[in-house]
Amino acid sequence: MSAALLIEQLLNGLQLGVMLFLIAAGLTLIFGVMGLINLAHGSLYMIGAFACAAVAAATGSFWIGLAASLAAAAAAGALMEVVIVRRLYERDHLDQVLATFALILILSEGTRWIFGSFPLYLDIPPLLQGAVPLPGGGQYQLYRLAIIGVGIVVAIGLYLLISRTRLGMRIRAGETDREMIAALGVDIRTLYTVVFALGAALAGLAGAMVGALQSVQVGMGEPALILAFVVIVIGGIGSIKGALVGAVLVGIVDTMGRFLLPKLLALALPASQANMVGAALASMLIYIVMAMILAFKPRGLFAGHG
Amino acid sequence: MSLLSLKGVEAFYGASQALFGVDLTVEDGEVVALMGRNGMGKTTTISSILGMVKPRAGTIHFAGKEIAGLPSHRIAQQGLGLVPEGRRCFPNLTVEENLLVAARGSDWTLARVTGLFPRLGERLGQYANTLSGGEQQMLAIGRALMTNPRLLILDEATEGLAPVIRQDIWAALRKLKVAGQSILVVDKTLSELLPVADRCFVLEKGVTVFEGKPEALTAELQDRYLGV
Numbered sequence: 001m002s003a004a005l006l007i008e009q010l011l012n013g014l015q016l017g018v019m020l021f022l023i024a025a026g027l028t029l030i031f032g033v034m035g036l037i038n039l040a041h042g043s044l045y046m047i048g049a050f051a052c053a054a055v056a057a058a059t060g061s062f063w064i065g066l067a068a069s070l071a072a073a074a075a076a077g078a079l080m081e082v083v084i085v086r087r088l089y090e091r092d093h094l095d096q097v098l099a100t101f102a103l104i105l106i107l108s109e110g111t112r113w114i115f116g117s118f119p120l121y122l123d124i125p126p127l128l129q130g131a132v133p134l135p136g137g138g139q140y141q142l143y144r145l146a147i148i149g150v151g152i153v154v155a156i157g158l159y160l161l162i163s164r165t166r167l168g169m170r171i172r173a174g175e176t177d178r179e180m181i182a183a184l185g186v187d188i189r190t191l192y193t194v195v196f197a198l199g200a201a202l203a204g205l206a207g208a209m210v211g212a213l214q215s216v217q218v219g220m221g222e223p224a225l226i227l228a229f230v231v232i233v234i235g236g237i238g239s240i241k242g243a244l245v246g247a248v249l250v251g252i253v254d255t256m257g258r259f260l261l262p263k264l265l266a267l268a269l270p271a272s273q274a275n276m277v278g279a280a281l282a283s284m285l286i287y288i289v290m291a292m293i294l295a296f297k298p299r300g301l302f303a304g305h306g
Numbered sequence: 307m308s309l310l311s312l313k314g315v316e317a318f319y320g321a322s323q324a325l326f327g328v329d330l331t332v333e334d335g336e337v338v339a340l341m342g343r344n345g346m347g348k349t350t351t352i353s354s355i356l357g358m359v360k361p362r363a364g365t366i367h368f369a370g371k372e373i374a375g376l377p378s379h380r381i382a383q384q385g386l387g388l389v390p391e392g393r394r395c396f397p398n399l400t401v402e403e404n405l406l407v408a409a410r411g412s413d414w415t416l417a418r419v420t421g422l423f424p425r426l427g428e429r430l431g432q433y434a435n436t437l438s439g440g441e442q443q444m445l446a447i448g449r450a451l452m453t454n455p456r457l458l459i460l461d462e463a464t465e466g467l468a469p470v471i472r473q474d475i476w477a478a479l480r481k482l483k484v485a486g487q488s489i490l491v492v493d494k495t496l497s498e499l500l501p502v503a504d505r506c507f508v509l510e511k512g513v514t515v516f517e518g519k520p521e522a523l524t525a526e527l528q529d530r531y532l533g534v
Binding site for chain 2: 169170179180181185
């Protein structure tokens with residue numbers, strides 16, 4: 001095992017973490033601010049991917065597709081909030097889960113209806129094709145590095161938005177006392193729509209970027225959603241910082257587990273068994289990590305912090 | 307025309323009726339005291355004015371406009387600034403952020419609020435949950451003033467505060483009164499409240515039972531409506 005391979009796998013883990021962060025950031029914001037469990041958040045990720053793939057195919061430009069994915073996901077999110085989700089804030093979590101699960105079915109079938117069951121494919125834009133040399137030999141895809149870069153920029157941007165702007169203050173105030181912030185003249189309903197659309201746009205951005213790495217198809221959102229829930233539970237529900245740390249942790253643990261566990265087990269077991277047991281263990285690893293973290297920090301790593 | 311005028315307001319918490327007919331007026335530039343024993347409907351009256359409880363009957367006019375039934379934020383935007391019972395500062399925001407979070411208009415600025423409450427000026431960067439009760443009350447008042455309200459409403463202006471701090475709060479309210487600020491205030495300490503008030507209203511079991519100058523609220527009436 002060379003150092004280059006190890007670095008490559010670490011970067012892959014980081015890139016997966018960044019994707020998860022983009023999805024989890026919206027999910028945790030929506031849960032933290034509105035108290036809403038939105039199972040349909042994965043569908044917004046799917047909508048972003050389809051919008052990008054379809055528009056890029058029609059216009060020949062990945063970048064126009066990327067802009068379209070942001071717009072489509074934000075618009076779908078705002079529409080979803082105004083028409084359906086707004087009625088769920090006062091209800092209990094079971095009602096929210098039921099209603100947003102229905103949204104998954106509706107959006108998945110709607111997408112299948114428009115685009116069919118065959119997956120769409122999206123090419124990496126020419127600007128980001130190619131590879132970058134890694135220290136110790138080996139190469140790394142420029143596009144994946146760009147995803148990591150986008151994730152870092154979004155994380156910084158969100159941090160500044162939440163901690164430095166009037167909108168961020170209102171979001172944090174609404175987290176603790178929404179009746180009071182309304183009684184001071186702040187239109188909390190519009191604020192909620194904005195937060196929801198923002199979270200949706202980030203999920204759409206993640207979907208668009210991942211669309212160039214894997215096929216774009218109905219049902220792509222749910223596996224991502226499950227991982228995003230693991231991320232926000234680890235990070236502490238409502239915490240953006242927690243979402244970032246949790247996402248990078250899950251991304252790296254998952255990727256490195258799949259890479260290293262079979263190799264470690266091969267030291268003690270025959271090769272074929274080591275691969276099988278290693279793969280099985282690796283797929284459980286993030287849940288084991290989550291259980292261990294919750295055993296010591298039942299509310300997650302950064303519960304109660306911005 | 308009164309700045310604020312409530313006529314025959316009735317309100318419910320779920321199925322149980324809390325207000326049975328509240329009448330109340332506040333004129334421009336006036337300090338009005340709203341009194342009554344615990345559970346007689348003072349906080350419900352204030353919640354009804356601000357739209358946090360929707361009145362089932364009666365009218366509420368502010369600056370000539372019917373506000374009953376509007377959402378809270380629209381009512382507040384008409385020019386009502388609430389200092390709620392229990393202060394309800396945003397604990398996860400700094401003092402400065404608490405003051406800025408809902409700021410509107412230009413008469414009141416950070417500098418003017420910290421001029422009124424110098425202790426807040428020394429603590430602008432602190433989180434609100436690190437403040438003492440008195441400082442939190444100053445912050446809640448400052449936060450409401452930053453919305454440039456035509457009417458400042460205080461529910462329990464000095465409840466649970468040390469006597470020295472209470473004097474600070476009353477001194478600040480007197481300064482506001484001199485500056486022409488209209489105020490509707492609830493407080494339990496009559497000896498401190500009555501000298502500041504231009505007029506008083508007393509509620510009993512959700513109904514207005516007294517309206518008049520503080521002098522007209524005789525010892526006998528105080529005993530009947532406000533004694534323990």
